[in-house]
Structures are given as structure tokens and as C-alpha cells.
Amino acid sequence: MTSLILIHGGAHGAWCWDPMLAPLRSAGHDVQAVDLPGRGASAAGESEVAFEDWVATVSAAVDRATSRPVLIAHSMGGLSASQVAERRPGDVASIVYVSAVVPEDGGAGLSELAQAGAECALLVPGALVPAADGKVLSVAPEHARIAFYEESPEPDVQAALSRLCAEWVLPMSTPLRLGANFAGVPKRYIGATKDKAVPPAFGRMMAERCGAEFVAIEADHSPFYSAPEEFLALLLGSV
Numbered sequence: 094m095t096s097l098i099l100i101h102g103g104a105h106g107a108w109c110w111d112p113m114l115a116p117l118r119s120a121g122h123d124v125q126a127v128d129l130p131g132r133g134a135s136a137a138g139e140s141e142v143a144f145e146d147w148v149a150t151v152s153a154a155v156d157r158a159t160s161r162p163v164l165i166a167h168s169m170g171g172l173s174a175s176q177v178a179e180r181r182p183g184d185v186a187s188i189v190y191v192s193a194v195v196p197e198d199g200g201a202g203l204s205e206l207a208q209a210g211a212e213c214a215l216l217v218p219g220a221l222v223p224a225a226d227g228k229v230l231s232v233a234p235e236h237a238r239i240a241f242y243e244e245s246p247e248p249d250v251q252a253a254l255s256r257l258c259a260e261w262v263l264p265m266s267t268p269l270r271l272g273a274n275f276a277g278v279p280k281r282y283i284g285a286t287k288d289k290a291v292p293p294a295f296g297r298m299m300a301e302r303c304g305a306e307f308v309a310i311e312a313d314h315s316p317f318y319s320a321p322e323e324f325l326a327l328l329l330g331s332v
Contacts, residue, residue, distance in 0.1 A: 094122060094123055095160065095162075095186075096125075096158035096159050096160045096161065096162035096186075097122050097125070097165055098151065098165065099113070099126040100127060100129070100165065100166040100170035100173060101127075101129065101170055102166070102168025102170035102192075103167075103260075103290070104231070104232055104237070104258050104259070104260050105167075105253070105256075105257065106128050106258070107126040107128045108256060109167065109317060110167075111126075112317045112321050114126060120329055125162075127150055127151065129147045129150055129151075129170070129173065130142045130146040131146075131261045142264060143263050143267070144172070144173075144176075144263065144265075144267035148176050151177045152180070152181065155177065155181060155185065163186050163187050163188070164185060164187075165189045165331075166188060166191065166193050167192060167193060168191070168192055168193055168290065168291065169194055169202050169265060170193060171190050172194065172201075175188070175269060175275060176269055176270070178274070178275050178278040179269075179270065179272060179275040182275070185278055187278060187281070187332075188278060188280045188305075189280075189281045189282075189328065189332065190280065190282040191283045192283070192284060193291070194291065194299070195282075195302070196268075196269050198269065199269070199270075200269060201265065201266050202265035203265045209295045210292060212292035212295075213240075213295070214236055214289040215236065215240050217236060220232060220236035221233075223262070224259065229261055230259065230262055231259045231260070232257065234254055234257075238254065239289050240289045240290040240314060241253070241290055242313060242318065242319070245313060245319040246318065246319075249318040250318075253318070276303075276304060280300075280304060280305035281306045281331050282296060282300035282306065282308070283308050283309075284297055284307055284309055285309075285313055285314060286309055286310065288312075289314065293309065308327060310327060312324065
């Protein structure tokens with residue numbers, strides 16, 4: 094049995110992993126899908142969320158794991174997964190990135206995403222809508238559909254759009270500190286060929302830069318919706 098920690102990204106919560114939970118558990122794995130602070134079930138009622146809150150949440154899940162876990166990180170979930178691997182390399186078996194943002198040492202999530210290129214639908218004017226105080230930003234629904242779910246079934250799209258939440262800016266603006274510990278953790282990167290949030294060429298570049306094996310899947314940014322069977326097979330082959 095392998096322990097798996099599923100880390101969501103973007104404006105999602107742990108609910109995005111729902112299609113994968115039962116199949117992964119049926120395959121004999123111990124699975125945790127964690128809600129990062131400020132997202133999912135914890136989205137309401139927080140006056141401030143920092144990157145260290147994300148890291149602490151993932152680190153606590155590592156402590157709960159029944160064996161050295163594989164961190165499976167989607168999109169901006171790549172930030173906290175990478176930082177935990179740097180700080181606790183002996184406690185993490187490997188990382189599987191899924192259309193994830195993986196900055197270099199000293200880089201941050203938003204600054205990295207800004208380099209994604211013209212194919213990134215999140216960089217289109219009007220896609221990201223900051224709050225008046227600048228602490229959070231939201232993805233406009235029409236842009237979220239294109240960026241995250243363009244190839245996904247309509248019922249899944251509607252359900253996901255209804256649950257998207259605003260994003261705290263601070264965690265995505267905090268520089269990561271990554272070094273030899275992070276470099277030594279085995280990594281795999283699953284990149285989606287039709288991804289409009291993390292375009293495939295951008296994902297491949299980040300994978301090569303961090304030393305991750307790159308594997309392509311014909312899917313949008315949310316392969317748990319747009320290609321669930323193929324995605325499950327890739328996950329099972331990666332842990």
C-alpha cells in the first residue's frame with residue numbers, strides 16, 4: 094500500500110480529486126485529499142492566508158500518512174509540494190506534478206505563471222480579477238471555463254464553476270526556497286496537451302528544469318474530469 098497525498102491547485106478545493114478517490118483506494122492505496130487554507134471547505138472566514146499555512150497543511154498530511162507518501166500536486170499545488178519536499182526530503186517518497194506550477198529557487202507561483210506565454214488563458218486581460226484590497230483575486234467564470242475545463246464534460250464544468258473560490262495572493266507571491274534536498278526527490282510531471290492554464294510547452298520546460306520525467310496526457314487542465322480513465326492509469330503507474 095502506498096500513501097498518496099492529493100494537493101489541489103488553482104481556485105479549486107480538495108473536491109476536484111473526487112473522481113480519483115475511490116479508484117485509487119480500490120487499488121489499495123492510502124489516500125488523503127487535503128484542503129489548503131483559503132480553498133475548498135476552508136475558503137470562508139479567514140482574514141489572511143500565507144504560504145506557510147499551505148506548507149503546514151501538507152506537512153501535517155505527511156505526518157498522518159501510514160508510509161512515506163507520494164505527493165500528487167495539481168496546478169498551484171506544486172508550490173507547497175515542492176517546499177515540503179525541500180524541507181522533508183526523507184519523509185517524501187516522490188512528487189507527481191499534474192499540470193503544476195514549479196518555480197525555481199527564489200521564484201513564486203504568480204511570477205512563474207506570468208512566463209507561461211500567449212497560450213495561457215489566465216494571462217488574457219480580464220481573466221484574473223483582483224479584489225479592491227489586493228489580497229485575493231478571482232478567475233472570471235468565462236475565462237475559468239477555457240483555462241481549466243475546455244475539454245471536460247458539461248456537468249463537471251458546471252459543478253466546478255459553482256465551487257471555485259477567490260485565491261489569496263500572498264501564498265502565490267511568496268518565493269520558494271529550493272535546493273539540493275528538493276533536487277534529490279524523485280519527480281514525475283504529467284502535462285496535458287490541451288491545457289490552457291499551464292500550456293504544455295511551459296509544463297515541459299518546468300519539468301525539465303526541476304529534473305522531473307515528463308509524461309503527456311491528452312486532456313485539459315483538469316484531467317480528473319476530461320480524461321479520467323487515462324489519468325487514473327497514469328497515476329497508478331506513477332506511484
